[in-house]
Amino acid sequence: MSVLVYTENWDGKFKKLSFELVSYATGVAKMLSTSVTAVSIGKVDESELKKLGNYGADKIISVSNDQLIALDSQAYTSVISEISQKENATVIIISNNNTGKAIAPRLSVRLKAGVGSGVSKLPLNLNPFTVYKRTYSGNAFAHVVIKSDVKIITLAQNSFDLIEIANNATIENLNVPIDGSLLKTVVKDVQKQTGKIVLTDADIVVSGGRGMKSPDNWPSLVELATLLGAATACSRPVSDEGWRPNDEHTGQTGKIIAPNLYIAVGISGATQHLAGISSSKYIVAINTDKDAPIFEASQYGIVGDAMKVLPKLVAAVKEIK
Amino acid sequence: MKILVCISNVPDTTTKIKFAEGNTSIDTTGIQWVINPWDELSLTRALELKDDAASGIKSVTVVHVGPSTSEPTIRKALAIGADDAIRVNAESSEAWFVAFQIAEVVKKEQFDIIMCGIESSDYNGSVVGGMISEFLGIPSVSAVSGIKIENGQPVMTREIDGGKEVVIVPAPFVAIVQKGIAKEPRIAAMRGIMMARSKPVKLVESVAVEPLTQIVVFEKPAPRAACKFIDADNPAQLIDLLQNEAKVI
Ligand SMILES: Cc1cc2nc3c(=O)[nH]c(=O)nc-3n(C[C@H](O)[C@H](O)[C@H](O)COP(=O)(O)OP(=O)(O)OC[C@H]3O[C@@H](n4cnc5c(N)ncnc54)[C@H](O)[C@@H]3O)c2cc1C
Numbered sequence: 001m002s003v004l005v006y007t008e009n010w011d012g013k014f015k016k017l018s019f020e021l022v023s024y025a026t027g028v029a030k031m032l033s034t035s036v037t038a039v040s041i042g043k044v045d046e047s048e049l050k051k052l053g054n055y056g057a058d059k060i061i062s063v064s065n066d067q068l069i070a071l072d073s074q075a076y077t078s079v080i081s082e083i084s085q086k087e088n089a090t091v092i093i094i095s096n097n098n099t100g101k102a103i104a105p106r107l108s109v110r111l112k113a114g115v116g117s118g119v120s121k122l123p124l125n126l127n128p129f130t131v132y133k134r135t136y137s138g139n140a141f142a143h144v145v146i147k148s149d150v151k152i153i154t155l156a157q158n159s160f161d162l163i164e165i166a167n168n169a170t171i172e173n174l175n176v177p178i179d180g181s182l183l184k185t186v187v188k189d190v191q192k193q194t195g196k197i198v199l200t201d202a203d204i205v206v207s208g209g210r211g212m213k214s215p216d217n218w219p220s221l222v223e224l225a226t227l228l229g230a231a232t233a234c235s236r237p238v239s240d241e242g243w244r245p246n247d248e249h250t251g252q253t254g255k256i257i258a259p260n261l262y263i264a265v266g267i268s269g270a271t272q273h274l275a276g277i278s279s280s281k282y283i284v285a286i287n288t289d290k291d292a293p294i295f296e297a298s299q300y301g302i303v304g305d306a307m308k309v310l311p312k313l314v315a316a317v318k319e320i321k
Numbered sequence: 322m323k324i325l326v327c328i329s330n331v332p333d334t335t336t337k338i339k340f341a342e343g344n345t346s347i348d349t350t351g352i353q354w355v356i357n358p359w360d361e362l363s364l365t366r367a368l369e370l371k372d373d374a375a376s377g378i379k380s381v382t383v384v385h386v387g388p389s390t391s392e393p394t395i396r397k398a399l400a401i402g403a404d405d406a407i408r409v410n411a412e413s414s415e416a417w418f419v420a421f422q423i424a425e426v427v428k429k430e431q432f433d434i435i436m437c438g439i440e441s442s443d444y445n446g447s448v449v450g451g452m453i454s455e456f457l458g459i460p461s462v463s464a465v466s467g468i469k470i471e472n473g474q475p476v477m478t479r480e481i482d483g484g485k486e487v488v489i490v491p492a493p494f495v496a497i498v499q500k501g502i503a504k505e506p507r508i509a510a511m512r513g514i515m516m517a518r519s520k521p522v523k524l525v526e527s528v529a530v531e532p533l534t535q536i537v538v539f540e541k542p543a544p545r546a547a548c549k550f551i552d553a554d555n556p557a558q559l560i561d562l563l564q565n566e567a568k569v570i
Binding site: 010070072099101106110112134135137138143154184185186191200203240249253271275278282283285295298303305308317320 | 332335336337338417420439442443446449455456460461479480482484485486487488489490491497500505532534535536540541546550551552557559562564570
């Protein structure tokens with residue numbers, strides 16, 4: 001028996017998300033009195049792989065096959081399902097990010113394993129195996145029983161604290177031969193943004209809504225974000241209007257994020273917006289309307305004009321940095 | 322080429338969720354049911370592709386797994402412009418069950434592109450599309466934010482952390498779509514609503530499958546503490562609270 005965790009890498013590097021997954025897997029393994037095997041696909045060097053041991057991984061299986069550079073959901077599923085059978089995994093943990101959403105459901109069918117997706121706590125119970133997941137876009141949470149022998153959990157990003165447990169993990173380089181005809185995905189072009197904090201990874205997010213009035217008013221919001229080391233986001237009408245790029249839109253039909261701090265500037269707090277941000281640990285609202293629903297979701301609020309408040313906030317942050 | 326769009330029937334996104342039967346189910350009193358927002362956008366994009374004669378898309382079919390009470394949602398999809406519909410007659414209890422039923426439909430009828438939303442706004446599972454493709458053993462592309470047809474070949478854009486990729490896979494395949502797939506959902510016009518009445522809805526009986534998961538109880542999100550208001554003339558106090566009270570900056 002073991003707990004298997006798939007740790008994705010980005011250009012050969014892991015990030016906080018990877019360590020959260022391993023910490024979570026370690027927590028589950030402890031409940032089950034078993035060990036943690038991490039699976040890495042792609043070229044990751046040994047010192048980087050070793051880092052997974054710092055969060056409790058006992059064994060790391062590294063598959064550095066050239067054919068697996070681009071995500072092909074079928075090929076990745078084959079590799080992970082093969083390893084999970086070899087390791088006799090009873091629980092498989094994957095991120096609830098884009099890659100995880102591509103792999104987990106295929107793996108579920110391949111292994112006849114039920115999936116609990118968007119899970120944000122350790123299992124509530126082992127018998128029956130019960131997980132805690134987000135439903136109704138954050139308006140409710142459900143206790144879900146997974147009845148199959150093998151269970152798959154996709155973990156919501158930023159929902160689980162890192163636990164450092166120094167473990168001298170063993171590394172096993174595994175060669176999984178892939179039949180070329182199984183690789184169906186052809187990547188014709190890649191466009192990467194460099195230097196921008198990935199919104200779903202960010203600890204702090206500064207977000208602007210229609211109350212910002214015009215794209216010309218964004219520099220002070222961006223300056224505040226830069227000073228705080230924060231990512232920038234926006235409400236849907238703002239991205240629909242083209243004031244901000246599409247990938248900044250948060251909410252029901254945009255990105256779902258859970259930073260430590262979300263600062264909502266000129267955002268009314270419509271249910272569909274809250275659907276994307278309600279798991280943030282702290283929400284701050286700046287709005288001219290004291291009755292705006294965003295204040296009900298916030299721990300701190302300023303009733304005021306964003307154009308006047310933002311420069312003052314920038315000045316105040318400069319004082320402490 | 323033929324497109325199949327998978328449609329989920331969900332409470333309107335502004336619904337205040339209440340529970341019933343000892344918090345084991347949702348109180349459906351007064352709920353307005355709508356097409357899941359992602360599926361509405363995916364249907365919109367499928368119809369845009371069909372409108373372009375050069376795309377080679379000949380028809381757009383919608384499929385829904387649900388009881389007869391979800392018929393209005395299917396009619397709405399037909400009014401927006403789908404050519405026909407298939408309803409698998411069953412309570413859509415769980416993702417595994419639903420994906421299995423849709424895969425059975427696809428096995429009997431030929432489709433080249435199967436489109437699913439990235440999640441339904443009720444169970445937020447994000448798994449049905451991937452499961453359908455694995456049941457059928459065909460490729461799937463997830464996080465698709467754009468699809469077009471170039472010389473008869475579907476070309477997709479998918480989102481990756483911090484960027485995008487342009488990808489192709491051989492048909493038939495499942496496209497799991499998200500933000501960007503279409504700008505605004507297409508709205509049914511009067512003519513569409515009239516025409517929808519006579520469009521065919523094929524009824525299919527479900528295949529028995531044992532579900533793998535079950536929701537046992539619902540909970541409300543933990544309540545947040547009341548908002549602390551800070552004077553607009555003194556935002557420095559906010560920074561102080563974030564630094565020393567919340568300890569988040
Ligand atoms: C199916 C569906 C899905 C949707 N998905 C999303 C989604 O994913 N994300 C999303 O955001 N929305 C979504 N929406 C739209 C949502 O319902 C709201 O319309 C939207 O969130 C409102 O954006 P906003 O808060 O920026 O603008 P508004 O609602 O117009 O609010 C602007 C706010 O700014 C305040 N304000 C005005 N001037 C100032 C000033 N000078 N200083 C400070 N504050 C000021 C106002 O008091 C107001 O509260 C969806 C809607 C539907 C129907």
